[in-house]
Amino acid sequence: MASPALFEQAETQWNLDKLYADLAEAKREVVPHARSHELTELERTRLRGLLLGYSPADIADYQCVVEGTVEVSLSNGIYRYVEALTGRDRTSLESWRDVATWLQAAGYSAQQVAINWSQMPDIPKLYGREAELTQLKDWILANPSPKSKPSPSARLIAINGPAGIGKTSLSIALAKTIQSEFEGVIWQSLRYRPKLEDLLNQWLVQLPDATAHSPTGASEPVNCYDQLTVLMDYLRDHRCLVILDNFETLLTGGSFMGEYESGYEAYGELLRRIGEQQHQSCVLVTSREGSRDMPKSRASSSPIRHLDLAGLKPQAAMEILKMEQLEETGKSHWSMLISQYRGNPLMLRIVAMTIHELFEGNVRQFLGQRMTLFGDIKYLINQQYERLSSEEQDILVHLADAAEPVPLESLTQPYRLDAVKGLLGRSLIEKSSAGFTLIPVVMEYVRHHLP
């Protein structure tokens, strides 16, 4: 028989009373004909065990029962109630760890401060990206790989890559798996270009006792740079994960990469302080473009890390085509399609929907049209083209006119090396031993769609 006191330490970390009450409501939905909807003592005990990080096997050990008994009762009970409570599909829970992660994201953890966490976009199933997730986790949690020396945990990480490559999706998947390691988590989309002082104002009122860190002792710091000092003190004393999504919206188009729009320069100071000062938090920035405040050091001792996100590997990209129910006209056609779009998941989803609508799902027929650029894909490329400097645009035209790869020497005269780097960084051009070329969609855009 279960002891009601078992796993009672969960009390200090979770809002158990509210959780029991809300799960009872969820249970009413899942088993409407049950005599009572209150959680049983056994359900409460096992829930507390999961919340403390005990696996079903551990819980079975503590309760001196066989593991299968715990598994079955969780599958018929707590797992289903948690799915209902957090608005997920029935049987979408894949691991017992999801219970704590989902309930934490839903705000039931007593300790964690979660700012704008519920504003994270809901992402469909993520295919591939295992290596990237492992790399990011190793950087943030400072797990040394078997071959390398231990390195300090990353304070600032940039995920860079072109539109639709999956930066936001990857950062969300990562955040969900590691959020329990942090005292505070902040999700911040920069899509609508908030001023840094407004953001800091919002965050600091939600971070408990943050203003107590104010060096002047004033309850409200006076300007943006004072606010930043208060934030930095907080990030030093509390381990937080901050995600800034769509950083490129703060950078100017039409010039070389990394300049801030007027009025947004303070974000540069934020990145500089995050990278340079000692603290125990991690700020993750997703951006289509690099910023000059994120030097690209490859040294493993650097607390600043970069992940240049490339397209999906063929296996993962095929899963997207399968999901869109394209006809399997032969593996080579699918491979050709994936290669044309360089494994960009958003482009593959758009093209798959078009093939479905216009070619009845037949990839071979679509490829026969020899057309890669249309609708939203054209819009994505156009968006990126418009933000280029005139020198970068000239290089694209030069490459589109050339019938074969162009070596660097022919590009840098009279062009600047920065322009070539900028285009590579935006994944609009590719480098091989023979020289530089445009990726196919950009080639079609420059040759046939430029006004």
Ligand SMILES: Nc1ncnc2c1ncn2[C@@H]1O[C@H](COP(=O)(O)OP(=O)(O)OP(=O)(O)O)[C@@H](O)[C@H]1O
């Ligand atoms: N690994 C993946 N598996 C399946 N779908 C994916 C994957 N990565 C991204 N997607 C899908 O591709 C689309 C674009 O992804 P996402 O928004 O993460 O790209 P992004 O790099 O953040 O783009 P942007 O630069 O516009 O912000 C989304 O619909 C997303 O669901």
Ligand SMILES: [Mg+2]
């Ligand atoms: Mg994004």
